[in-house]
Amino acid sequence: MSLLADLNHILAPFDIPVETGVFSDTPPDEYLVITPMSDRLDLFADNEAYMILSEARLSLFTKKNYMKRKKELTKALQSGGITITDRQYVGYEHDTKFHHYAIDVMKEYETEEE
């Protein structure tokens, strides 16, 4: 499994469009963008890496109240075994009328799982 696959699996039950990298369609009133951030090798032994640390950023854009969605996403991510490394309200975009909320996530994988 990979972090992107895990995130898509966790976010699938939510009635919210999710895309990776950039949202290509005309944006609805609420959507999520996943941005992969890092994919580092770690836990070295015998000149080999045994773990992969994957990090990504979930950007929630919503024209509604973001509090409920933030709590739902946090709960689902934690239940799905994802570590939340940061959560931040980025701001309200006056031009687009979107609230922007960012959730940074991380998960460790064994290299053999790839």
Add this chain to the structure above:
Amino acid sequence: MAKGTMKMPDEFLMKLTKLGDKTDEIVSKVLEAGGEVVLDKVKANLKCVIGNETKEKSRSTGELVSSLGLSPTKLDRNGNFNVKVGFNEPRGDGDANAKIANILEYGKSGQPPKPFLKPAKSAARKACIETMKSELDKEIEKL
């Protein structure tokens, strides 16, 4: 009753005293050495994301990269020394470097994020700690 007295070597005691006297100076040097490692990584990441996959031709002036720097060591309200990697203000065009950096880092609706700070923080963590440890050892050796 038998009585034993143990004494620390004078040289060691002198070094401990010197270390106590020079703590502020040493901490500052160690933090700045670690900060430089993080700064290099942030700068490298920032150079990679600026002008990358822009909808229109990049109008980058290089001002954001050149304003990136390391603050001098300061004491915070909790009594801890720290250095910060950040941007000098203001820009020549009157805008804020921090605002532009924030939009690059987090994106906005219709503009994908291009994180450069968070990945730098994670990637430079170990190298930063190792550099600070070796700098501390060097400074202690000098005593």
